[in-house]
Every structure is written in structure tokens, then in C-alpha cells.
Amino acid sequence: MELLETKVDSREIYRGKIITVHVDTVRLPGGKETRREVVEHPGGVGILALDHQGRVAMVRQYRYPMGRVVREIPAGKREPGEEPSLTARRELQEEVGATAGAWQDLGALLASPGCYGETLYLYLARDLTLGAPRPDEDERLEVDWVPLEQLVEECLDGTLQDAKTVAAILKVQLLLSKK
Amino acid sequence: MELLETKVDSREIYRGKIITVHVDTVRLPGGKETRREVVEHPGGVGILALDHQGRVAMVRQYRYPMGRVVREIPAGKREPGEEPSLTARRELQEEVGATAGAWQDLGALLASPGCYGETLYLYLARDLTLGAPRPDEDERLEVDWVPLEQLVEECLDGTLQDAKTVAAILKVQLLLSKK
Numbered sequence: 614m615e616l617l618e619t620k621v622d623s624r625e626i627y628r629g630k631i632i633t634v635h636v637d638t639v640r641l642p643g644g645k646e647t648r649r650e651v652v653e654h655p656g657g658v659g660i661l662a663l664d665h666q667g668r669v670a671m672v673r674q675y676r677y678p679m680g681r682v683v684r685e686i687p688a689g690k691r692e693p694g695e696e697p698s699l700t701a702r703r704e705l706q707e708e709v710g711a712t713a714g715a716w717q718d719l720g721a722l723l724a725s726p727g728c729y730g731e732t733l734y735l736y737l738a739r740d741l742t743l744g745a746p747r748p749d750e751d752e753r754l755e756v757d758w759v760p761l762e763q764l765v766e767e768c769l770d771g772t773l774q775d776a777k778t779v780a781a782i783l784k785v786q787l788l789l790s791k792k
Numbered sequence: 793m794e795l796l797e798t799k800v801d802s803r804e805i806y807r808g809k810i811i812t813v814h815v816d817t818v819r820l821p822g823g824k825e826t827r828r829e830v831v832e833h834p835g836g837v838g839i840l841a842l843d844h845q846g847r848v849a850m851v852r853q854y855r856y857p858m859g860r861v862v863r864e865i866p867a868g869k870r871e872p873g874e875e876p877s878l879t880a881r882r883e884l885q886e887e888v889g890a891t892a893g894a895w896q897d898l899g900a901l902l903a904s905p906g907c908y909g910e911t912l913y914l915y916l917a918r919d920l921t922l923g924a925p926r927p928d929e930d931e932r933l934e935v936d937w938v939p940l941e942q943l944v945e946e947c948l949d950g951t952l953q954d955a956k957t958v959a960a961i962l963k964v965q966l967l968l969s970k971k
Contacts, residue, residue, distance in 0.1 A: 616854040616861050616932050626806045627813055629829045632907055634806055634813050639856060647930040649856045650808045652831050654907065675795040676905035677818060677828045682795050683905050690906075720950025722958065724904040725912075726855035726862050727869075728811055728833065731904055733955075751826040753795050768959075769967055771899025776912075776955040779901065780947075783962035788948055 615642035618649070631655070631690065654724075654731035658701040659688040659777040661719070661785050662711055662738040668758040669782070670709045675753065685775040686782075687756075688733075697734035705738055707747050709756050714740030719784050722777055735781045737788075761786065794821035797828070810834070810869065833903075833910035837880040838867040838956040840898070840964050841890055841917040847937040848961070849888045854932065864954040865961075866935075867912075876913035884917055886926050888935050893919030898963050901956055914960045916967075940965065 622638040633653040640646050662670040669686070676683040689704035691697060698716065705711050719735035748754055765786045767773040773782070801817040812832040819825050841849040848865070855862040868883035870876060877895065884890050898914035927933055944965045946952040952961070 614932065614934050616852065616934070618854050618856050629815065630827065632813075632829050632831065634811075634831075636808065637856070641930060642932055645930070648809065650811050651857045652811065652813075652908070653857075654904075673795065675797050676902075677797050677816070678830045678832075678907060678909040679902060679905045679911075683902060685905070718950075720947075721953050722955045723855075723858060723862060723953050724955055725833075725908060725910055726858045726864070726954060728857060729831070729904060729908050729910075730857040731908075732858075732953075733904075751820060751824070753793065753821055755793050755795070765966070768899075769963060771897075774900050774902050774911075775905060776901045776903055776959055780955055780958045780962070783959070783966060784948060787944065787962060787965070 617642060621646060650728055652729045654729060655691050655693065656697070656732045656734070657688060657690045658697050658704060658734045658736065659686050659781055660701050660705045660736050660738050661686050661781040662705055662709060662713065662741055663761065663785070664741050664758060667761050669761050669764055670711065671757055671759050671764070672708055673755040673757070683775055684773060685778045688777060698736070701734070701736045701738070707749065708754060710744045710746035711738070711741045712744070713738035714742070719781060722780055724776065733777050735777065735784070737785055796821060800825060829907055831908045833908060834870050834872065835876070835911045835913070836867060836869045837876050837883060837913045837915065838865050838960055839880050839884045839915050839917050840865050840960040841884055841888060841892065841920055842940065842964070843920050843937060846940050848940050848943055849890065850936055850938050850943070851887055852934040862954055863952060864957045867956060877915070880913070880915045880917070886928065887933060889923045889925035890917070890920045891923070892917035893921070898960060901959055903955065912956050914956065914963070916964055
């Protein structure tokens with residue numbers, strides 16, 4: 614089956630600090646045309662930072678679109694042109710105050726591929742050295758350290774809901790249990 | 793630490809077929825003001841449909857914002873006011889042509905809580921009866937059935953990237969292996 618959709622026209626709606634929104638007319642396989650609403654996002658990273666006691670750095674942060682505090686792994690947006698592996702090092706330092714001696718790529722995630730163009734790169738950070746966090750000026754967050762096993766249970770029972778956080782915790786649990 | 797951000801002002805940028813975009817001025821704890829770009833989305837569902845042979849229904853679909861075909865579990869947006877469990881039944885019927893005798897709630901996912909207000913509800917569907925798919929008019933998709941164990945490997949090696957798909961597959965793998 615032919616699946617490709619081709620752009621006929623694109624109308625920019627909004628170019629903001631983080632996101633860009635455009636509405637495109639696309640041609641479907643077979644020739645019919647339809648509209649696609651697209652939100653572009655620079656992409657970001659999520660870091661599962663695991664200490665020598667098997668505990669993971671978890672961040673509590675008010676997420677304005679959700680209207681509540683959400684518990685997540687440390688994460689952040691890429692600066693323009695920044696390599697995701699450098700974004701990960703920068704965000705772990707800023708949000709947790711940690712540097713890591715060992716980094717492992719956990720693969721990419723598409724946050725919501727129907728409308729939202731964000732790709733997230735996940736990393737496992739180990740061999741940690743702790744210092745003082747340096748959050749962005751308009752970022753307020755609390756960090757605590759939680760045993761990986763407890764977080765796995767909180768993914769399975771629905772307590773943890775952030776998609777990158779659930780994906781990273783369950784990936785690490787299954788990868789470590791294979792060894 | 794005080795984390796709450798309160799709305800000072802909201803400016804609507806775009807009200808589309810699926811998404812609504814607004815830019816809000818918010819007051820941070822401590823009194824400073826900043827802007828938040830918010831994309832509202834009606835929310836949706838993802839369904840991990842598992843047959844009697846341990847195979848999972850996977851959908852291939854062109855995802856225009858990503859510029860490529862993405863492999864995902866069956867999924868879809870909620871109609872206004874629709875209960876997520878009904879959305880799940882409808883989407884499984886439309887995309888896969890299946891009905892399920894047993895449904896299990898797998899929890900909610902926040903796709904990207906920094907800017908994007910989408911909540912996804914995940915379900916495990918079993919005891920399947922297959923019929924003919926009835927996709928939406930502007931939806932082109934291919935369905936195939938893949939062993940759960942293979943999909944777990946494809947999550948761990950980074951081949952599968954859709955966030956709801958990775959979360960649902962790894963949750964089901966860990967839930968079923970507990971029994």
C-alpha cells in the first residue's frame with residue numbers, strides 16, 4: 614500500500630520561543646487532499662541517572678499545560694544545533710547538579726507523531742558525581758532519588774505518567790535484568 | 793519548595809481541527825512573570841491488542857510531522873466528551889477490524905508535558921475477534937501481527953520509537969512476566 618503524503622501548501626500560524634505551528638495541505642495516496650496541523654519542536658533529551666545504590670534522580674516540576682506537578686526524569690530541550698548527547702550532559706548538570714562517567718544511548722522517542730514533531734533522545738547515565746544544581750532562571754524543580762524497583766512499580770500501576778519517564782525506566786529495568 | 797505557576801493572561805493563537813494553541817503569561821513562585829506556549833489536544837488512546845498466539849497488532853502509517861512511516865500500536869484521538877475506553881473500542885475496530893472480549897487499563901501517559909497538553913490512555917485488549925478494518929477516510933494504514941517478544945527487542949534496541957508504543961509494549965511485557 615502507498616502511504617506517502619506529499620505537501621501541496623504550507624501556512625505558518627505561529628513562530629514562538631519553543632514551538633512553530635503550521636497548517637499544511639497534503640496530497641494523500643490516491644490524489645485526495647487534506648489538511649495536517651503540525652507543531653514543530655526542537656526536540657529534547659531525557660536522562661535516567663542511576664547511582665551506585667540503584668536509585669534514580671527524579672524531578673518534580675509544575676507543568677503548566679497539565680495544571681499540576683509532574684514527576685519526571687531530568688530532561689530538556691536541545692539548543693539549536695546542539696548534539697543530543699551534549700544536551701543530556703548539560704541538563705543533568707543543570708537540573709540535578711550531577712556529572713556522569715558512563716553514558717549509554719537508550720534510543721529515540723517520538724512524543725506524539727500525529728501532530729507534534731518532537732523527538733526525544735534517552736540516555737542512561739551512571740558513575741555519577743554530585744554537585745549543586747543550576748536550574749534555568751524560569752525553572753523551579755525539586756530532585757529526589759528513588760530506587761529503580763519502586764519506579765518500575767509506579768510505571769506499572771499508573772502512578773508515573775510522563776511518557777519519556779515510563780519508557781526510560783522500563784527500558785533500563787529490562788536491559789539490566791538481561792545481564 | 794513552591795512550584796505552582798498561576799495564569800496572568802492568555803492569548804489564543806490558533807483554534808484548529810485537532811489542536812488549539814495559546815500563549816499565556818504566568819506568575820512564577822517568587823513573583824516573576826514568564827511566558828508559556830501551550831498546545832491543547834483532545835487526548836487519545838493507544839491499544840495493545842494481543843492475540844491467542846502472543847502476537848500484537850502493529851500499524852504502519854505515514855506520520856506527516858515526522859516525514860516518514862512510523863510503526864505504532866493502534867491509536868486515535870478522543871471525540872469530544874468520549875470516554876477513553878469507548879475511544880479504544882472504536883479505534884481497535886476501525887484500524888484493525890478487531891473487537892476484544894477482555895480489556896485491561898494500562899494507565900495514562902503525558903505525551904510531552906512541557907508544551908503539549910495531550911494525555912493518552914493505554915489499554916491491553918485480549919480475547920480478540922477479527923473482522924474488516926474501517927479506517928477514517930483520510931487515514932491510510934497497514935496492519936500486521938508481530939510476536940510480543942520481538943517487539944520488546946525492537947523497543948530495547950531503539951527500532952520502535954513511538955512513545956506510547958514503547959511504553960505499552962514494555963508495560964505488558966513486565967506485567968505478564970510477573971504472573
